[in-house]
Amino acid sequence: MPRSQEKLAHALIQNDYDKKTIPAIEAEIKELQDFLKAYKEKCSDTVYKKLASTRQEVVTPLTLNDEQYAAAWLKVDYRRKKIPEDAPQLFTDNNEQVRSKSEVIIANALRTAGVPYRYEFPLAVDRNAATNGDLDICQLHPDFYCLNLRTRQEFAWEHFGMMNDPDYAARVTEKLELYAENGFFPGKNLIITMESSATPLSSKLLKSVIQTYLK
Numbered sequence: 001m002p003r004s005q006e007k008l009a010h011a012l013i014q015n016d017y018d019k020k021t022i023p024a025i026e027a028e029i030k031e032l033q034d035f036l037k038a039y040k041e042k043c044s045d046t047v048y049k050k051l052a053s054t055r056q057e058v059v060t061p062l063t064l065n066d067e068q069y070a071a072a073w074l075k076v077d078y079r080r081k082k083i084p085e086d087a088p089q090l091f092t093d094n095n096e097q098v099r100s101k102s103e104v105i106i107a108n109a110l111r112t113a114g115v116p117y118r119y120e121f122p123l124a125v126d127r128n129a130a131t132n133g134d135l136d137i138c139q140l141h142p143d144f145y146c147l148n149l150r151t152r153q154e155f156a157w158e159h160f161g162m163m164n165d166p167d168y169a170a171r172v173t174e175k176l177e178l179y180a181e182n183g184f185f186p187g188k189n190l191i192i193t194m195e196s197s198a199t200p201l202s203s204k205l206l207k208s209v210i211q212t213y214l215k
Helices: 003-042 045-049 066-074 101-113 166-181 203-213
Strands: 117-119 123-126 137-140 144-148 153-160 190-194
Touching: 003 045, 101 117, 101 144, 101 153, 101 203, 123 166, 137 166, 153 166, 190 203
Parallel strands: 153 190
Antiparallel strands: 117 144, 123 137, 144 153
């Protein structure tokens, strides 16, 4: 073909390649479907599923389904921070007392989405992690410690509700720095939401955050 039709030649070659890859892709799909079918029939999970319900109750399976994993995760015992007696009586749909209206909204959104969480779960961190100095262990209590059941990954969730207060914002900066020094990074294993008097918490944003990190 003349050089003036070089683009057309490239397109024809690409089209020929694309047509030849279709049978290969179809064969790959069939192989994967056959594997998944055989795996479901022969994997170790089927042994547990075939047990009578009375036996399932006393057996610890090799692998836990989502419901079993969530139940075991939620059974972890921990000491919660005490909420002052004169604090506002704010309760979630799980009948847990929390510290703010925004925390009620977040907790209820997590519950609606089926995301297991622990309220103010203590995380041990080292104040000297950045300097490699002597251990100086303290505890951080993220507002929510959440579990992505699909990936089995855990996320600390901090909501900062008074970002228009300069002193509060300065403390937030220090806290986030301590998180980072101990391996907690936004988007990796730390979720951060914020609001101010001018920009309240958005329920639409909450749904997006939960869908992005926890589903």
